[in-house]
Amino acid sequence: SQKIEQNSEALNIQEGKTATLTCNYTNYSPAYLQWYRQDPGRGPVFLLLIRENEKEKRKERLKVTFDTTLKQSLFHITASQPADSATYLCALGDDKIIFGKGTRLHILP
Amino acid sequence: NAGVTQTPKFRILKIGQSMTLQCTQDMNHNYMYWYRQDPGMGLKLIYYSVGAGITDKGEVPNGYNVSRSTTEDFPLRLELAAPSQTSVYFCASSSPVGLNTEAFFGQGTRLTVV
Numbered sequence: 001s002q003k004i005e006q007n008s009e010a011l012n013i014q015e016g017k018t019a020t021l022t023c024n025y026t027n028y029s030p031a032y033l034q035w036y037r038q039d040p041g042r043g044p045v046f047l048l049l050i051r052e053n054e055k056e057k058r059k060e061r062l063k064v065t066f067d068t069t070l071k072q073s074l075f076h077i078t079a080s081q082p083a084d085s086a087t088y089l090c091a092l093g094d095d096k097i098i099f100g101k102g103t104r105l106h107i108l109p
Numbered sequence: 110n111a112g113v114t115q116t117p118k119f120r121i122l123k124i125g126q127s128m129t130l131q132c133t134q135d136m137n138h139n140y141m142y143w144y145r146q147d148p149g150m151g152l153k154l155i156y157y158s159v160g161a162g163i164t165d166k167g168e169v170p171n172g173y174n175v176s177r178s179t180t181e182d183f184p185l186r187l188e189l190a191a192p193s194q195t196s197v198y199f200c201a202s203s204s205p206v207g208l209n210t211e212a213f214f215g216q217g218t219r220l221t222v223v
Contacts, residue, residue, distance in 0.1 A: 006151075034211065043199050043214030044152070089151060095159050096167060097142060097203070097212055101151035 002028040004100035006090055012106045013080050021075040021103045023090030030092040033066055033073050038087045038102065047088075048075075080107045111135050115200050115215035122190040122222045130185040130218050132200030140203040141183040142167075142212065143175065145196040152199065158183055190222045 003026045013019040023033070032051045036044035050057045050066045050073065057064045063076040077084050085107045090100040116131045134141065139160045144152040144167075154167030158177040172194060174186040183202075187194060197219050201212040 036212075041217075043201075043217055044212075045214070046211035049211060091212075095140070096154055096157045096165070097201075098154055098168065099144070099152040 002026070002092070002098060004028075004090060004092055004098060006088075006100040006103045008103045009101070010104040010106065012108055015080060015082060015107050015109050017080055019077040019080050019084070019105055019107070021088050021090075021105065023073040023075065023100055025071050025092055028071075028092060029068070031094055032092075033064075034091040034093075034097070035062075035064055035073075035075050036089040036091060036099075038089055044089055044099075077105075082107045082109050113200055113202055113213050113215035115198075115218050117218060118216065119219045120221070122187075122220065124190060124192065124222060126190050127186070127188050128190065128220075130187070130198055130200075130220075132183045132185065132215060133181050134183075134200075134202040134213070135181065136202060136204075136213065137180060138202035138204055138213075139180065140212075141177065142201045142203075143173070143183070143185045144199045144201065145169065145194075146199060146217075147196050155185065155198075187220075192222050194220065195222045196220060 005024045007022045034049045035047045038044040065074045087102040089102040113134045142157045143155040153169045156175040158164045200215045203212045204210040
């Protein structure tokens with residue numbers, strides 16, 4: 001069955017440093033991969049989408065890479081701020097969208 | 110812009126009771142989804158729909174039913190509620206313009222079965 005793994009349940013990063021989150025998947029060949037942010041008590045909010053033929057995507061301080069050979073995506077937040085503290089979810093799909101468990105990111109002031 | 114609206118926001122059910130979680134979107138999205146999220150866990154797909162009249166099972170469909178009679182509405186029905194269905198339920202929709210687009214989520218329904 002399709003499986004998505006986000007390697008770290010929680011990650012502590014010092015303010016100003018780059019946070020890197022990992023998403024791995026198996027038994028799947030998705031056409032795209034998405035990253036979402038979720039704050040406590042709220043629904044997920046879309047951040048970035050990267051397609052299978054794209055190696056890298058950027059949006060402001062966010063960068064996503066997608067390696068279909070390794071079946072892995074890396075999500076980077078540069079110059080991290082305490083306001084970036086949240087849970088970040090990786091998602092794969094076509095008709096249906098399936099999510100990983102998420103990584104709780106804490107940016108320490 | 111209303112986006113995706115879920116009702117109710119909170120509900121307590123007794124074991125064996127039934128209820129319907131409502132979900133409405135006003136963005137003319139063809140794709141709609143129901144997820145459940147247990148504490149500290151990611152989202153698990155219950156059911157999804159790619160258009161009116163079409164529904165399909167997700168990862169954890171047992172104990173639930175859905176219908177999609179209109180583009181806007183995608184209600185989730187719980188029959189014979191069980192404590193294992195205590196969770197936060199999220200409805201989402203995505204754009205009809207091709208595949209591979211972002212999902213917009215509702216604010217969630219927090220359900221407790223006692």
